[in-house]
Amino acid sequence: MTRPRSPRSRNRGKSSSQLHKWLGWAAKLALVGLVVVAGFAVYLDATVQEKFSGKRWTIPAKVYARPLELFVGLKLNKEDFLRELDALGYRRESAANGPGAASVAGNTVELNTRGFQFYEGTEPAQRIRVRFSGDYVAGLAGANGSDLAVARMEPLMIGGLYPAHHEDRILIKLDQVPPYLLDTLVAVEDREFWNHHGVSLKSIARAVWVNTTAGHLRQGGSTLTQQLVKNYFLTNERSLWRKLNEAMMALLLELHYDKRDIMESYLNEVFLGQDGQRAVHGFGLASQYFFSQPLAELKVHQVALLVGMVKGPSYYNPRRYPERALERRNLVLDVLAEQGVVTAQEAEQAKQRPLGITKKGSMADSSYPAFLDLVKRQLREDYREEDLTEEGLRIFTSFDPILQLKAEGAVRETFKRLDGRKGVDQTETAMVVTNPETGEIQALLGSRDPRFAGFNRAIDAMRPIGSLVKPAVYLTALEQPSQYTLTSWIEDQPFSIKGRDGQVWRPQNYDHQARGTIFLYQGLANSLNLSTAKLGMSLGVPNVLKTLERLGVSVNWPAYPSMLLGAGAMSPMQVATMYQTIASGGFNTPLRSIRSVLTADGQPLKRYPFQVQQRFDPGAIYLVQNAMQRVMREGTARSVYNQLPSSLSLAGKTGTTNDSRDSWFSGFGQDLLAVVWIGRDDNGKTPLTGATGALQIWTSFMRKADPLPLDMPMPDNVVMAWVDPHSGQGSDPSCPGAVQMPYIRGSEPAPGAGCGIQAPANEVMDWVRGWLN
Secondary structure, three states: OOOOOOHHHHHHHHHHHHHHHHHHHHHHHHHHHHHHHHHHHHHHHHHHHHHHHOOOOOEOEEEEOOOOEEOOOOEOOHHHHHHHHHHOOOEEOOOOOOOOEEEEEOOEEEEEOOOEEOOOOEEOOOEEEEEEEOOEEEEEEOOOOOEOOOEEOOOOEEEEEOOOOOEEOOOOOHHHOOOOHHHHHHHHHOOOOOOOOOOOHHHHHHHHHHHHHHOOOOOOOOOHHHHHHHHHHOOOOOOHHHHHHHHHHHHHHHHHOOHHHHHHHHHHHOEEEEEOOEEEEHHHHHHHHHHOOOHHHOOHHHHHHHHHHOOOOOOOOOOOOHHHHHHHHHHHHHHHHHHOOOOHHHHHHHHOOOOOOOOOOOOOOOOOHHHHHHHHHHHOOOOOHHHHHHEOOEEEEOOOHHHHHHHHHHHHHHHHHHOOOOOHHHOEEEEEEEOOOOOEEEEEEOOOOOOOOOOOHHHHOOEEOHHHHHHHHHHHHHOOOOOOOOOOEEEEOOOOEEOOOOOEEOOOOOOOOOOEEEEHHHHHHOOOHHHHHHHHHHHOHHHHHHHHHHOOOOOOOOOOHHHHHOOOEEOHHHHHHHHHHHHOOOEEOOOEOEEEEEOOOOOEEEEOOOOOEEOOOHHHHHHHHHHHHHHHHOOOOHHHHHOOOOOOOOEEEEEEOHHHOEEEEEEEOOOOEEEEEEEOOOOOOOOOOHHHHHHHHHHHHHHHHOOOOOOOOOOOOEEEEEEOOOOOOEOOOOOOOOEEEEEEOOOOOOOOOOOOOOOOOOOOHHHHHHHHO
16 A cells, blocks of 8 residues: 655655756756857857958058158258158157167268158168258268268158048058067066967956955956957947957957967057047057157157056046156056066166157148148049048158248248238138149148148139239230230220120229330239230230130139239139249149059059140240249339349239239249238238238248249240330340340341430330339
8 A cells, every 4th residue: 555645745746846847947048048158159250250350440541741852962951851850750869870860960961761662662761871061962872971863761641531430540560560569568468468368367366456455446357359359349338248248259359360460450459549530549650649750660668658558548648647657657667677578777767768759749630731631632533532531542742841831931920920910810821832843732721820621722712813814914915926025015094995784994003003105014014904904905805814724724704804904713723723834834734732642552553643735835935934024023023032032033923903802922933833812701801912911921931942043944936135125126235225135036126226216205204214224
């Protein structure tokens, strides 16, 4: 007979059944959990591999200035050369030891160049010695003392074309890092880096011990791999879930990739500062940003500062908190001594060094906003936006940082002098500087404030050009040598024209005085409105507008008589294009700012070659240049020679619009052309004429830039003839006051038989005679 089970036994059986049931559920849940974790791990693994194996970073295009090419006879003084070396981050030392070092002794500068990869190939790093004499390079020698034909410096990086998130970096390879960097980074941030598999239990335990004994957070337990994962894949959220993700991804990253690859990625990814909107990532960019030096040239005290900043780039910002940064740097140096990376003596010597950072970031993207704006516009004609902001293109330009500095200085000094005049403080300015022989833009200002990154007046300010249009009128006439020469008589008398709308146009000279009968060149030299308008009407306004088109400027001006005196609007860039054709002897050379483009890995992508097209007879241009030289010597711009040497031959033209709303000057020597505009953005009146405003900036710039004198080779179809200065008729060279004038062959006056020929009888000739003498 079976004994019945007790209640306790029944309960035990029931509990056992429930336990098995719960264990079953737990096993199923654990299995599901494992599946979920495995699936999540697979997902994380795919994420890590996809992003880490592909394009890891979007790299903005880097824009470079022209490289300085040194050769004996180059017009360059020692001070300007040293200024460029400073901009490039060269160190001044007693002896030029190592790349990026320079020493100065008297008129000789010795330096070790860094080398650079250009479109044409790689320029090797080399030791050179440059000797100066006055404003010229007098000697150039290599390391062994032998003469060098030419040496090309690396170009200054002047900005970048950044993506929307403004993230920037200079990619570096492990073999490009300076001594101590890897050892310092490992000693300070992750001592077990070369031994752990992504997560270091030893580091976590040490961090817990240090923080517990200190009573506050002093040390983190994250490895360099975890830091890279956090920066590259995750957010800054503080949560257990994010830490678990970080640990798992770190393990997966180390499973697939080599330690050196991970270290290289860390060096390029770590965040080290903020430059306005631009985030400074990686040691390569940080080195330039804080020291104006390539990473490979840093010394141990500089490396220690950058590594110390990893802990808190904002907190230890050396520009804002130099005391904190110095203390942190010295602490890192102590750690290096403890770890045996450097000796105690080396650490102590390094601690005596100053922080050595530049006053501001040398790589700021707002250094030359007007020129960079121009470069972007020209690049967008050939490249997509994402190509420019993500592919790391290297853009080589014609920008000359020395000339830019002088242009900025001329604007600053001139406005400081003019600001006492009522209304000047409300004016703005723009300036374009080009090379007349190549059409390359060398400097550009879009505002009185050279760092202003808004409205670019050099390109976008369309303003009436006033008398700057007059060379086109006279060129149209001088292309007809059978009718017009420089000594043709023209009338400077009041007249009026009634338009189709019934409006009457009555031009006036600036001083409201008529000159009567004058030589043709005097109308241009003295910027006389009456004679210029009368001449233009006889030529036909449409023909003058066609001359403007041939000068390189596409204008859609109506053929009104007022266009002859500059009622039509142009930008300073368009004016520079127009005058470029005149300065280059009638050859149109489209203005350009870009020379060539390389890919991120140095492969040639595109060149922007020099283009030229003959648009005018060289003889007619030669005569116009002669008249424009007289503008400088005898006419509206003669104040130039109060500041510039009288031996310096220059050509130019002033421009003033109604009520002095616009002040213009455009002028050139042999190797420099500059256009300056001053006016108000609201088109209000100013107290400045072309001569009292824009010409002052232009003169100040030319005094600083010291251009070569205009050397115009006489065209084959031009001859010089002796003429009487009062009548313009042929004269014997021996006659008193006889002068030589250029003429297109066949249009020159017949040689004079004697002296004393009388001028046309009119009341203005006494003025002409006195003015010429």
